[in-house]
Amino acid sequence: GTGAAIASHLGAHERDLIYKALQHPNRFVRETGFLTLHSLCGILRGADLLPQLDELAGWLATGLGDNWSQVRYAASVATRAFFQDMDEQSMQTVMPSLLPRMCLNRYYVAEGVRLFSQETWRIVMAENGRQRVAQCAPQVVDYYILASQADNHAVREAACACIAELMNKVDRSAVAPYVPRLLAALVDCFKDESWPVRDASCAACGKCVGAFPEESRAVLDELYELWFAHLWDNIWSVRETSAVALGQVLQVYGDEALQRMLPVLKENLPKALVQPKNSTKFKGVTNTGPFGVVRGVPSSATVPPPSEAPPALLEFPEDTKPPTEPLEENDLSRFTDQPMFSCGSLAPKLRRGGGCMDHGFTRDKEPWEASDGAVYLLREVAAVMPTATAQFLPQLLEVSRLRCSSFKHCYNLLETVWKQLPVIAKNMGKKEFKRYLEEFLPPLFETLQCGNRLAESAAGHCINELKKLIGENIFLGRLNEEQIQIMNSSSYVDSSGLRPDASRHYDSNISNMRMGMA
Helix, strand or coil, X not given: CCHHHHHHHCCHHHHHHHHHHHXXXXXXXXXXXXXXXXXXXXXXXXXXXXXXXXXXXXXXHHHHCCCCHHHHHHHHHHXXXXXXXXXXXXXXXXXXXXXXXXXXXXCCCCHHHHHHXXXXXXXXXXXXXXXXXXXXXXXXXXXXXXXXXXXXXXXXXXHHHHHHHHHHHCCHHHHHHHHHHHHHHHHXXXXXXXXXXXXXXXXXXXXXXXXXXXXXXXXXXXXXXXXXXXXXXXXXXXXXXXXXXXXXXXXXXXXHHHHHHHHHHHHHHHHHHHCCCCCCCCCCEECCCHHHCCEECCCCCCCCCCCCCCHHHHHCCHHHCCCCCCCCCCCHHHCCCCCCECCCCCCECXXXXXXXXXXXXXXXCCHHHHHHHHHHHHHHHHHHCHHHCHHHHHHHHHHHCCCCCCCCCHHHHHHHHHHHHHHHHHHHCHHHHHHHHHHHHHHHHHHCCCCXXXXXXXXXXXXXXXXXXXXXXXXXXXXXXXXXXXXXXXXXXXXXXXXXXXXXXXXXXXXXXHHHHC
């Protein structure tokens, strides 16, 4: 209630009391401290803040990098108030310490922090954001690299996105001197234990190579090795991101890059044909850790199926079995080297990259995952160099002929095949793809009635897209009566272009369903 009169009461002792709260070990106290700072900045604007300008900027920078999202948010609120009515000279003074952290928080995993920071950026920077980043490039680069080495995996993930943005959107002359350091940080994150960090780094590396192709040649061999390895990752989004990054590299280096990718396609695309029947989706990791934390399995170890595993193994891994004797209250072994978890997330805090291809655990790769990644890569090759695609369609056709009963996760692979085939066909060109259309139809319609909804939906999507690409009448002319009946009875196929008898059959099915429901 004192308003601006509070200024006369803010001596060194009172300010120190507030600053003490900002570094308190309890996050709620720190949050309250930054909210108090927000109130003060809202009252003391412009010239009233000049005596403590550098002091306040330093504390706000600390809060914007806090490990707790609620403290980051409170510091972000205070930072917006801090910039209100600030003149240009003062902004030039505080930008080197605050701007890098404001930049990174626009990509922070916590949605409240991220959205608020994006809005603050628009308010404070207006149309001058890129220019201000270029002016503070040394401080921005140092902070991004520091963030890529943070213990918090969410910060490392945000750092990867920020580095890609910096190298693609900011003045090249300002960023070029720092490209080797930035690429080294991304390569380190590419070997992270946390797959979202690897995924973010994978995408960022592709964008950075596109922005600085010559400067990237120093690490290109290592990047190729990492991209090709992640085409075989056990996380499907990482496989697709790797393919997208390789597509960006293909756009930059052309035939030079294609010659690196062709052998990988030839080797990986048909691997699903030798997939054992008892496939697993995340082979090499267990879900038996505390709180469901995924634990790595050494490559020499064998994990028995649940039906064969002893009950004790199903309940606790060997290194986390409950003690047979009660432990003392102050026994440090109870509180040492236990899994740590992120606030607001069920994901464990995972270590950052250690400089090897192991990423902190090993796993046996599944052949079908290699084929899945190769399908994504074929899609990217078709987009850039469509003439190089046709040679792989016979192999893709063999993969598409796998039955859902071939191995446990075959439907996951077929889902990918039918989602990507229309894109591949469009990039190849209608005339070229029509030579292979009739050969793909039998496995396509078999998947449409395989019983797995995701695979059936993908097959229906493929049919709808191929009809648009090739033409309704031409597509229907390639079908036999059985295939037409399957298509007419499927809810995943668009009925707008069906033949008159097909539409009647479709309407009849709907009527029968309604009568049955009644």
